[in-house]
Amino acid sequence: MREEKQVRVSNAVRNRLPRYYRYLRLLLDDNILRISSSELSKLMNVTASQIRQDLNCFGGFGQQGYGYNVKYLFGKISDILGVNEAYTAIIIGAGNLGHALSAASTFVNRGVILKAMFDVDENIVGNEINGLHIYSMDELEAYVSENRVDIAVLTVPKNAAMETGERLANIGVRGIWNFTGVELKLENRVTVQNVHLGDRLMTLCYEIKNNNKSNKDDMQ
């Protein structure tokens, strides 16, 4: 990144940026290099004024009416979101969810490199899942001291969540992506992103109950 000027964004914009990232990537895949805020608005189902508010601070918009430079904007948002940092991740818990996540394009599409999995079940330790070696949980501290690990994806059972979170905080992992549904009380020693899938199931139920025929993403 040449002009390294840190762009500060509000929480609301920060939460929406990944969605822009996704749509801009699809546009680039289709070789669309310019898009107006009104076209992007239709595509993403948000108002054009919202888009202008969200994106204008990043630059990349040409003359009035000429639209955004998709590549520039995509690069800018990638930088802001840390896509180019080559963050590395491990998955803790090689059950069904861990398995599903290891197969997903979720990580590679965001520049995050999956390195390994960990589990307590000695019957599967040593195996590979989707190219990832399964280590024993006993090896966690040693592994992290010898390998750069930025993110731990936590898919362990509820009763193991807190203890595992503690261990991850102690060994200096920077971020925990927490799928356990348990609130990790780590006093802000680590950045934690909690996934509560059930919250979105409830949003769906609400929409059904109110007979809204909508098509909504997580953060809309």
Add this chain to the structure above:
Amino acid sequence: MREEKQVRVSNAVRNRLPRYYRYLRLLLDDNILRISSSELSKLMNVTASQIRQDLNCFGGFGQQGYGYNVKYLFGKISDILGVNEAYTAIIIGAGNLGHALSAASTFVNRGVILKAMFDVDENIVGNEINGLHIYSMDELEAYVSENRVDIAVLTVPKNAAMETGERLANIGVRGIWNFTGVELKLENRVTVQNVHLGDRLMTLCYEIKNNNKSNKDDMQ
């Protein structure tokens, strides 16, 4: 529900209600029946004025300084979110993600009843996963015509997403919880809630990059 007065809420509040539901449930589990907005504020890590704005329209708050009636508020929010509708759901795709979801308390905790799973793989059709029978995809239309199915949880591979979405819309399923990452173009015939896990992974990367030691839920 006695006084059936439909409460209209904004999208932002609707998205936050499931989180209130979760915390109020934990309070009830601990037998806490009254809570002030400032206590709830500390617990949930949002401002007390936000809480008052979000919840005061539902009632359930006592005298000034006496706090919210947790049970009343929980019941009210449950009603609004459709928890008491006994919605039924099927899971389409019995792979790792479908498997993980079928085991999760996600559904039962929100009053949604899981009925069955469907898959194209004839090797697993007829099996049971976590008490759910796996039907062949060929049986989908017949099953839905004979059983009430409100929600379909879509965990099929990307290349099967659109076709399966079409079929679900045609047979009159009311809501699709879409884990495929593919945008279903169903022209608002069905309510669709899209899960984009990668969006939240990016939020986590952003927080790491900016060295924010935060602990955030999906919609915060």
